[in-house]
Amino acid sequence: xxxxxxxxxxxxxxxxxxxxxxxxxxxxxxxxxxxxxxxxxxxxxxxxxxxxxxxxxxxxxxxxxxxxxxxxxxxxxxxxxxxxxxxxxxxxxxxxxxxxxxxxxxxxxxxxxxxxxxxxxxxxxxxxxxxxxxxxxxxxxxxxxxxxxxxxxxxxxxxxxxxxxxxxxxxxxxxxxxxxxxxxxxxxxxxxxxxxxxxxxxxxxxxxxxxxxxxxxxxxxxxxxxxxxxxxxxxxxxxxxxxxxxxxxxxxxxxxxxxxxxxxxxxxxxxxxxxxxxxxxxxxxxxxxxxxxxxxxxxxxxxxxxxxxxxxxxxxxxxxxxxxxxxxxxxxxxxxxxxxxxxxxxxxxxxxxxxxxxxxxxxxxxxxxxxxxxxxxxxxxxxxxxxx
Amino acid sequence: xxxxxxxxxxxxxxxxxxxxxxxxxxxxxxxxxxxxxxxxxxxxxxxxxxxxxxxxxxxxxxxxxxxxxxxxxxxxxxxxxxxxxxxxxxxxxxxxxxxxxxxxxxxxxxxxxxxxxxxxxxx
Numbered sequence: 001x002x003x004x005x006x007x008x009x010x011x012x013x014x015x016x017x018x019x020x021x022x023x024x025x026x027x028x029x030x031x032x033x034x035x036x037x038x039x040x041x042x043x044x045x046x047x048x049x050x051x052x053x054x055x056x057x058x059x060x061x062x063x064x065x066x067x068x069x070x071x072x073x074x075x076x077x078x079x080x081x082x083x084x085x086x087x088x089x090x091x092x093x094x095x096x097x098x099x100x101x102x103x104x105x106x107x108x109x110x111x112x113x114x115x116x117x118x119x120x121x122x123x124x125x126x127x128x129x130x131x132x133x134x135x136x137x138x139x140x141x142x143x144x145x146x147x148x149x150x151x152x153x154x155x156x157x158x159x160x161x162x163x164x165x166x167x168x169x170x171x172x173x174x175x176x177x178x179x180x181x182x183x184x185x186x187x188x189x190x191x192x193x194x195x196x197x198x199x200x201x202x203x204x205x206x207x208x209x210x211x212x213x214x215x216x217x218x219x220x221x222x223x224x225x226x227x228x229x230x231x232x233x234x235x236x237x238x239x240x241x242x243x244x245x246x247x248x249x250x251x252x253x254x255x256x257x258x259x260x261x262x263x264x265x266x267x268x269x270x271x272x273x274x275x276x277x278x279x280x281x282x283x284x285x286x287x288x289x290x291x292x293x294x295x296x297x298x299x300x301x302x303x304x305x306x307x308x309x310x311x312x313x314x315x316x317x318x319x320x321x322x323x324x325x326x327x328x329x330x331x332x333x334x335x336x337x338x339x340x341x342x343x344x345x346x347x348x349x350x351x352x353x354x355x356x357x358x359x360x361x362x363x364x365x366x367x368x369x370x371x372x373x374x375x376x377x378x379x380x381x382x383x384x385x386x387x388x
Numbered sequence: 389x390x391x392x393x394x395x396x397x398x399x400x401x402x403x404x405x406x407x408x409x410x411x412x413x414x415x416x417x418x419x420x421x422x423x424x425x426x427x428x429x430x431x432x433x434x435x436x437x438x439x440x441x442x443x444x445x446x447x448x449x450x451x452x453x454x455x456x457x458x459x460x461x462x463x464x465x466x467x468x469x470x471x472x473x474x475x476x477x478x479x480x481x482x483x484x485x486x487x488x489x490x491x492x493x494x495x496x497x498x499x500x501x502x503x504x505x506x507x508x509x510x511x
Contacts, residue, residue: 021488028487032399032478032495047454053418054458057465061488135454155457157484209449209477237414237451238479366419366430
C-alpha cells in the first residue's frame with residue numbers, strides 16, 4: 001500500500017506510539033484487502049466496549065492506548081455492558097462494573113462520543129455520500145446498503161485506528177463504481193416479518209464475502225425488517241453490502257427456499273419457550289418503540305420483557321409518553337446496552353430467552369450459553385400478554 | 389510441507405513453522421474460541437475441544453463480530469495463541485488482530501488449503 005511521507009513517518013514511530021500502532025493496524029488491513037492507499041473519512045463508529053467481549057486484555061490495551069491516543073474525527077461507540085440507571089434491579093458483579101467503567105473512561109479520554117449504540121444510522125444525521133469507518137457489522141451493512149455511505153466492514157481495531165488517524169483503507173467497496181454483486185440470492189417464498197428477514201440475512205451472509213444481491217417478492221417496508229436483515233448478514237459472514245432486485249443475468253444465482261429457512265431456524269431455535277423476553281439486537285429505534293407501544297395497547301406482559309435501545313431514543317420516547325406506555329405493560333427499557341453479551345442475561349439465572357433477533361439468538365446460544373426461542377415480535381406479544 | 393510453496397501473501401511477517409491444526413469451517417473469533425484456554429468451543433467445528441496453542445491455525449476465513457480482533461489480541465495476552473495463522477482469505481478482523489498481537493499471518497492458495505491437514509508439519 002502506498003503511504004504519504006507523513007503516514008510512513010507515523011508508521012515508523014516518529015509521531016508517537018499511538019499513531020505508530022494505528023498505522024501498523026491500517027497497513028496490515030490494507031495488505032489483507034489489497035488496498036492501494038489510505039483515504040480521509042468523516043465519521044467512525046467503534047466496537048469493543050463491553051467488558052464481556054474484550055476482557056482484561058482489551059481493557060488494559062485501551063487504558064494504555066488512551067494515555068496518548070486522541071480521535072481526529074467524530075467517533076461514536078457501540079453498546080456498553082449495562083444501563084447504569086437500572087443497576088439496582090440486577091445483582092451485577094462489582095468487578096464487572098469496575099472494569100466496564102475503566103473501559104468507558106478510556107474511550108472518553110480518547111474523545112469518543114459515548115453513544116453506546118449499535119445503530120448510529122438511526123440516531124445521527126451522517127452526511128449522505130460520506131466515506132465512514134463503521135466497525136459494528138449491522139451498522140456497516142446498513143450504511144453501505146441503505147444510507148448512501150461507504151465503509152469497509154471494519155474490525156474493532158481498524159475502526160479505532162481510523163478514529164485516531166482520520167483515515168481508512170481504500171478498498172473496492174469504497175470506489176464509486178457500479179455495485180456488482182458476486183452472488184444473487186433468489187428468495188423462493190414471501191418474506192413476511194422481521195424474524196424471517198433476519199434468517200434471510202443469516203443465509204445471505206454465508207454466501208459471499210463481498211456484495212450480495214437479494215431477489216424476491218417482499219416488502220422491506222419498515223425499519224425493523226431492514227435492521228434485522230443487516231443484523232443477520234453481519235452475524236454469519238463477511239458480506240459488507242446487499243442490493244435488492246439488481247438483476248444482472250451474469251451473476252451467479254443461489255436459491256433460498258423454505259428448507260434453507262427451516263435449517264437456520266432450527267439451528268437458532270433451541271428452546272420451546274423462555275424465562276424472559278428480549279427485544280433489541282440491533283437496538284430498537286424510536287419508530288420501533290412507537291409501533292411496539294401501539295401493539296401493546298391495553299395489554300400486559302405475563303413474563304419479564306427487556307427492551308434495549310439507545311439512550312437518545314429512550315429520551316425521545318419519554319417526551320412522547322411512549323416509555324410510560326411501555327413500562328405500564330411490564331417492559332423494562334434499558335439504555336446503553338444490547339441483548340448481545342450483556343451480563344444482565346446470564347445462564348446462572350436463565351435457561352432460555354424469547355427473542356425476535358437472529359443476531360441476539362446466535363450470540364446468546366454461542367457466547368452466553370443460553371437457549372433461545374425465536375419468533376416475530378407480533379407473535380411474542382400475542383402469546384405472552386393478557387388484557388389489562 | 390514448505391511454507392514458501394503454499395503462501396499467497398504474507399500479511400504479518402514472521403516465522404511460520406510447526407504443526408498444523410485445520411478448521412474446515414470459518415471461525416468466529418469472538419464466540420468460537422475460549423481465549424483463556426486456547427480451546428475451540430464451537431461444537432459444530434471439526435476441531436471442537438482442540439487447543440490452538442503453539443500450532444499453526446489454518447482456516448478458510450473469519451466470520452461475524454468485528455470484536456473478534458480483540459479475541460485474537462486476548463489469545464496473545466493470555467499466552468494461548470497459535471504460532472501463526474494461515475487462511476484462504478484474510479479480512480480486517482484477522483489482519484488487525486494479528487497486527488496488534490504480532491502473530492504471523494499469511495493467505496494461502498486454495499488448492500494448498502485443500503491439501504493441508506491437521507497434523508501436517510510446516511517447515
